[in-house]
Amino acid sequence: MTPSPSALALLTPDEMAAVDRAAIAGGASGPALMRAAGAAVARALRKRFRPCRTLILAGPGNNGGDGYVVARLLEREGWPVSVAALAPPRPGSDAAMAAAEWRGPVLPFTPETLARAQLVVDALFGAGLSRELDGPAAAALRAVRVPLVAVDVPSGLDGATGEPRGFAPQAALTVTFGRLKPGHLLLPGRELCGEVVLADIGLPEAALASVAPRAFRNAPGLWRLPERGAQHHKFSHGHVTIPGGAAMPGAARLAAMSARRIGAGLVTLAAEDTATATLFRQGEPGLLVSAPPPEDLLADERRSAWVLGPGLPPRPETLALLRRVVEAGRHVVADGGALTAAAGQPHTLQGAAILTPHAGEFAKVFGALRRDRLAAARMAAAVTGAVVVLKGSDSIIAAPDGRAAINNNAPPALATAGSGDVLAGLAGGLLAQNLPPFEAACAAAWLHGQAATLALAGAAPGTPLVAEDLLPQLRAAWIAATR
Numbered sequence: 412m413t414p415s416p417s418a419l420a421l422l423t424p425d426e427m428a429a430v431d432r433a434a435i436a437g438g439a440s441g442p443a444l445m446r447a448a449g450a451a452v453a454r455a456l457r458k459r460f461r462p463c464r465t466l467i468l469a470g471p472g473n474n475g476g477d478g479y480v481v482a483r484l485l486e487r488e489g490w491p492v493s494v495a496a497l498a499p500p501r502p503g504s505d506a507a508m509a510a511a512e513w514r515g516p517v518l519p520f521t522p523e524t525l526a527r528a529q530l531v532v533d534a535l536f537g538a539g540l541s542r543e544l545d546g547p548a549a550a551a552l553r554a555v556r557v558p559l560v561a562v563d564v565p566s567g568l569d570g571a572t573g574e575p576r577g578f579a580p581q582a583a584l585t586v587t588f589g590r591l592k593p594g595h596l597l598l599p600g601r602e603l604c605g606e607v608v609l610a611d612i613g614l615p616e617a618a619l620a621s622v623a624p625r626a627f628r629n630a631p632g633l634w635r636l637p638e639r640g641a642q643h644h645k646f647s648h649g650h651v652t653i654p655g656g657a658a659m660p661g662a663a664r665l666a667a668m669s670a671r672r673i674g675a676g677l678v679t680l681a682a683e684d685t686a687t688a689t690l691f692r693q694g695e696p697g698l699l700v701s702a703p704p705p706e707d708l709l710a711d712e713r714r715s716a717w718v719l720g721p722g723l724p725p726r727p728e729t730l731a732l733l734r735r736v737v738e739a740g741r742h743v744v745a746d747g748g749a750l751t752a753a754a755g756q757p758h759t760l761q762g763a764a765i766l767t768p769h770a771g772e773f774a775k776v777f778g779a780l781r782r783d784r785l786a787a788a789r790m791a792a793a794v795t796g797a798v799v800v801l802k803g804s805d806s807i808i809a810a811p812d813g814r815a816a817i818n819n820n821a822p823p824a825l826a827t828a829g830s831g832d833v834l835a836g837l838a839g840g841l842l843a844q845n846l847p848p849f850e851a852a853c854a855a856a857w858l859h860g861q862a863a864t865l866a867l868a869g870a871a872p873g874t875p876l877v878a879e880d881l882l883p884q885l886r887a888a889w890i891a892a893t894r
């Protein structure tokens with residue numbers, strides 16, 4: 412079933428804390444939320460582990476409070492549980508109440524205590540992490556050699572960015588509450604979390620609705636593929652034009668084949684010379700091939716979407732073509748050579764609809780990538796006015812208005828030559844069918860990941876993939892997106 416956009420919403424730890432405050436201001440009980448959170452952790456944990464010597468590492472805040480609840484519930488089920496507290500909760504806090512209800516063993520926060528545990532529950536810090544993890548907390552987590560279950564996030568992981576602050580342990584399971592955080596999807600956070608369980612702890616809808624989400628998990632529901640009615644004809648599905656160079660003609664061809672398969676009405680490969688045109692004509696019979704300079708094609712208004720960059724040289728001429736196409740008011744996907752040609756001059760990309768840089772291209776255009784890639788992608792979108800797809804195993808799609816989506820369906824094998832050309836073609840094909848740029852970019856990234864997943868179905872981890880393998884899977888990916 413297609414999830415609703417609110418189910419796809421991601422909240423940063425600060426936003427989640429605001430929801431928490433809104434819930435309590437609206438009459439919800441803090442201790443009840445804490446009991447629900449602890450119960451969700453205990454439930455998820457019991458499903459996956461058998462009773463064993465379990466050590467709860469409890470921090471001073473509400474994350475620690477959740478930990479005391481877990482301790483009590485597991486002990487009630489007969490698990491051998493102890494708690495090691497990094498620091499006592501603030502007197503009078505909800506966490507202090509939860510701690511007071513824990514009557515079982517409290518052990519010193521030492522390496523010896525840790526060495527005896529068979530399972531560790533990390534309830535040190537969650538949304539309240541305010542600085543780098545260091546001292547005894549970091550030392551203890553570094554010493555864990557048994558499965559670790561994280562409450563909300565592995566302590567030290569910044570839920571807003573997916574980056575560890577100082578250190579964050581590897582969890583087997585992370586149980587989080589209300590909404591996923593960006594850090595559960597962004598690498599390396601996604602891997603450090605292990606399996607992620609999102610638990611409903613009864614936060615009132617009004618409290619959740621009090622914070623407008625700016626980030627989403629990328630999945631159908633966040634966007635809708637274009638509908639195709641009986642009255643439509645090939646021109647109503649748009650016309651994609653893709654200039655192709657002699658140096659790497661395969662790149663433009665892959666983009667063109669992808670644009671066709673995702674429903675563009677017409678796709679033209681605009682060859683830079685007659686030899687390349689001859690080569691292009693040996694390709695798919697349904698592709699249009701044109702030999703004159705691509706600029707001449709701008710006279711035809713129906714050529715609404717252009718994919719510029721796959722296989723094009725990173726030369727000033729490429730950038731000049733991009734400027735002409737943008738100034739003619741066409742929707743442009745800028746990729747590969749068009750991005751590299753704009754190295755150090757992001758303003759030259761203004762007016763493009765979608766930019767699809769990988770990390771290296773991003774750094775060339777916008778400067779070294781900061782640790783907070785979500786913020787970096789948003790900054791690039793704001794500077795250029797374009798939707799930026801910062802490609803990776805956790806592709807980030809950022810819009811100039813601050814909306815962002817994080818893609819988590821792409822297998823690592825997708826990092827292969829030509830894969831980016833397919834993505835650019837999909838984005839161009841969807842723009843041609845009048846999807847707005849953010850939706851087109853998100854849908855393209857998801858379909859791309861889904862096609863790769865389908866191509867690898869049943870294959871052992873590490874099985875390689877080539878870009879051409881994606882093409883036959885695009886129809887099934889489309890079907891999966893419209894179910």
Ligand SMILES: NC(=O)C1=CN([C@@H]2O[C@H](COP(=O)(O)OP(=O)(O)OC[C@H]3O[C@@H](n4cnc5c(N)ncnc54)[C@H](O)[C@@H]3O)[C@@H](O)[C@H]2O)[C@@H](O)CC1
Pocket residue numbers: 427428430431444445448470471472473474475476477535536537538539540541542543544545548562563564588589612614
């Ligand atoms: N979001 C929600 O609606 C709910 C959240 N709950 C829990 O509450 C947590 C957030 O609780 P808090 O806001 O109390 O925050 P935390 O429990 O994450 O941490 C707060 C405390 O840790 C200290 N601290 C922060 N970073 C540190 C560092 N690097 N080294 C040493 N000390 C550090 C702070 O000074 C503060 O005393 C969530 O992660 C979740 O586990 C649940 O109890 C129930 C409901």
Ligand SMILES: [K+]
Pocket residue numbers: 474533534535536537561562563564565566
């Ligand atoms: K934690």
